[in-house]
Amino acid sequence: MLHRGLTFKLSVLLACIGVLASGATGYYAYRANRTMLVNEAEHSLQTSTELLGQRIAVSIDDVAADALVLATMPSSVSVAQSDDGIGTNLGRERLAQVYASFMLHHPEYLQVRLITRQHHGLELIRFDRDSDGLVRVQGDDLQEKAQFPYVFETLAFSPGRIYTSPIAVNHEYGTHAAQGKPTLRLGTPIADVRGAVVGVVVIDIDLAGMLRRLQSDLPSDYQVYLANEWGDFLVHPDPSKTFGFDRGRRVLMQDSFPVTKPLFEQRQSEALVNGLAGSGEAAGRVLAFVRRPFGGSEGNRFIVLGLAKPLEDVLAGANQLGTRIIRMVLVFSALSVLLAILFARALTKPLHLLAHAATHLFAEHAMHTLPLKRTDEIGVLARCFERLRREIRAQMDALHSKQSELVHLASHDVLTSLPNRMLFMQKLEIAIEEAKFRKEGLAVLFVDLDRFKQINDQFGHSVGDKVLVAVARRLKDVLYAGDVVARLGGDEFIVLIEGARAAEVTPTIAARIMDALNETLTIDGNSLTVGASIGISEFPHDSGNAEELLLNADAAMYAAKSGGRCAYLRYRDLLAARLEEQAERARELANAQLEQTRAPRDAIEGREAEPTA
Structure with a gap:
């Protein structure tokens, strides 16, 4: 395509030059003849x-x-x-x-x-x-x-x-x-x-x-x-x-x-x-x-x-001359187009070879066709292109390696190699769309370590980092292959469970996670128990939005932590408890208002009974 485009453009350019040259010459000859005839007519x-x-x-x-x-x-x-x-x-x-x-x-x-x-x-x-x-x-x-x-x-x-x-x-x-x-x-x-x-x-x-x-x-x-x-x-x-x-x-x-x-x-x-x-x-x-x-x-x-x-x-004579000039311009224009095409092809042939080599940069057979033995500027350009190709290939290999590493770092936690918040949210949004299409559910588990702050303060950040790595490993061990676990930051982890089994296995998985994290960890000769509180939100019952599902799971986790550590709580249960609490408060308020209305009534009845006695 490059050769064809360059040849076409160069052919058009040279043809236009030829056509414009012959056309301008004919036009000015025609104009000069008209002026000469008019001047001659004026003189006559x-x-x-x-x-x-x-x-x-x-x-x-x-x-x-x-x-x-x-x-x-x-x-x-x-x-x-x-x-x-x-x-x-x-x-x-x-x-x-x-x-x-x-x-x-x-x-x-x-x-x-x-x-x-x-x-x-x-x-x-x-x-x-x-x-x-x-x-x-x-x-x-x-x-x-x-x-x-x-x-x-x-x-x-x-x-x-x-x-x-x-x-x-x-x-x-x-x-x-x-x-x-x-x-x-x-x-x-x-x-x-x-x-x-x-x-x-x-x-x-x-x-x-x-x-x-x-x-x-x-x-x-x-x-x-x-x-x-x-x-x-x-x-x-x-x-x-x-x-x-x-x-x-x-x-x-x-x-x-x-x-x-x-x-x-x-x-x-x-x-x-x-x-x-x-x-x-x-x-x-x-x-x-x-x-x-x-x-x-x-x-x-x-x-x-x-x-x-x-x-x-x-101007009758000038018009006849103009007709002849048009014929001559057409003939010379056709000749200039033909010569332009031939010249453009001869000039762009070595450029085509270079363009082919450029489009097949890492193909060895493309390099064999380069005019490397030419002694003119085209040969110098071909040899420079060959050296440039080798250097680019080496640089591309190194770049691909770095790019893969950067892509992984951009979407994964550096310490635990788990997906980070950005990648998890992307996976969650995709999972929601698929669940809507298949009319299935999914669950989000928000996991917060209970005693990580004390461990980090007592044993230092080095031990804390090793604890996080161990926790990540245990989370992956207790989950299925299709489940997703990610680290949001600090001592917060998040788990995504997809498919029809989400509603059934979520409590079981939450219990397994708690059991796994309650087991003693041995870090640098220190026996440590971390423990975790878990909040659970479900699609579509709790929300149809990724951010809301995460926030609801976070709210359920804090409710579980406030009710006593090493526990899990569903967001729907949290809502039910809040509704029950609101109902209880309403009943208490109604009873209080009823007692307030009864006291005046009893006093009135007592005063009415005394004269009768």
């Missing part, structure tokens, strides 16, 4: 976000260039300068064809308009987009727009500058497909040869359409976020969260993604966050945000653009 998203921001800026610059081209055309100047707001029909129609051509080549354009400075900013040329294509607005449908910022602010610009409006939902009446859509407006002044601004060219851009075109090259699992400088979502995967300011319920990017707060405070230009780091705002995703200036050099306006990718897609 950041790059894509910056490129998308640049493409948005380039697209807006292209729209601004188109607006400049239209504004600098001579026909645009002549149409805008016409006093009646109409200009020559031929020039106006040619310019309208140019505007229509721009609309056809740019599907993200919702409106292109030429607005004159005169007539309260009247629209002179206007093309809208609807579900059927282009719509040219003419005649009475043309509107005055001088009250709109994209008109009066642009008119205040110098030629060549570009006005960029805030991104907002178009609520202007009659704008066809543009109505209700997120719109970005770019405007530029129309100036005559003297540099005086005579009108503006305004292009309305479908922001959602432009972003769809720009993000067409992005992977399909990318999500796009766009917010203005106040944090209002302009683009969000959930359309219900966009343009909240237009519906009276603002949803801010810095509230949804606290990591973007430094971007809106203009303390940072980019931010990264991922769900692998346990961030609640990026649960299951990797996100990158950048802040980009918006509207050229006009004001301090900017947008915050963000891209997100599902963490599951990012």
Whole structure:
């Protein structure tokens, strides 16, 4: 068992080391791969976000260039300068064809308009987009727009500058497909040869359409976020969260993604966050945000653009690697278990021999298998074990001898070699249990020597000890083999008689003991007569308890001694005598009380008799 246990434990330990080593290596490789993939995804998203921001800026610059081209055309100047707001029909129609051509080549354009400075900013040329294509607005449908910022602010610009409006939902009446859509407006002044601004060219851009075109090259699992400088979502995967300011319920990017707060405070230009780091705002995703200036050099306006990718897609490669790592760990774990078992068996084989010799310490055949001839530490240990075994064997023999002697001394009287009080009480308790089981009786005889004190005082302790030895010998001679005799201490002995014969032979045995102890003893040339008083208690009549039986026998012995030495007395007889004595006292008391009541009665009768005489 020792060999098996040690081999098993050592095998488990070595196997665990191997499994933990391979498992830890695989685990950290898996974790490192996950971290590397997330970092790579963050870098890729950041790059894509910056490129998308640049493409948005380039697209807006292209729209601004188109607006400049239209504004600098001579026909645009002549149409805008016409006093009646109409200009020559031929020039106006040619310019309208140019505007229509721009609309056809740019599907993200919702409106292109030429607005004159005169007539309260009247629209002179206007093309809208609807579900059927282009719509040219003419005649009475043309509107005055001088009250709109994209008109009066642009008119205040110098030629060549570009006005960029805030991104907002178009609520202007009659704008066809543009109505209700997120719109970005770019405007530029129309100036005559003297540099005086005579009108503006305004292009309305479908922001959602432009972003769809720009993000067409992005992977399909990318999500796009766009917010203005106040944090209002302009683009969000959930359309219900966009343009909240237009519906009276603002949803801010810095509230949804606290990591973007430094971007809106203009303390940072980019931010990264991922769900692998346990961030609640990026649960299951990797996100990158950048802040980009918006509207050229006009004001301090900017947008915050963000891209997100599902963490599951990012970690797809890591999960495949994790599966391969698990397989490798299982293979190496099985190999480490096999090697651990082989190594443990080779290492514990000599220890098994020593363990076998230890469990068969005094068997000579076990010693022959010890590796006594080995020159390594195992051989030294085996030779030391052999020497130790021989010494232990000698010590064990001596110890057994001493132990037997101590056991005897602990339970027997040193002087007489009789059982002592402890051993006697143990035997008595066992005898009571057996008597209860067999429904039999037993008797306890308490023997006290009558003249031992005088002998001890007159002849000395040496003679007294020899008297006690002689008494013990005579007690054993008069008792049967199954009876128990013990010395309680001093000159007190106790006898136990078991079985069905206890009630019958107890008085006989008590008489034999008294006769034996009344015989003269010759000790050191001195003739001595000891004598004894005996008290007897019986089970179950007197008690069912060992201590009570002993106490009752002791009480009977003292009663016998007080009534005259060299006598024996049963405890039941002692009780009967006490009851008789109590009855006699009761009768005497009753007679005394009767005499006391008779005396007054006689006196009364005497006094009544005298007058009659």
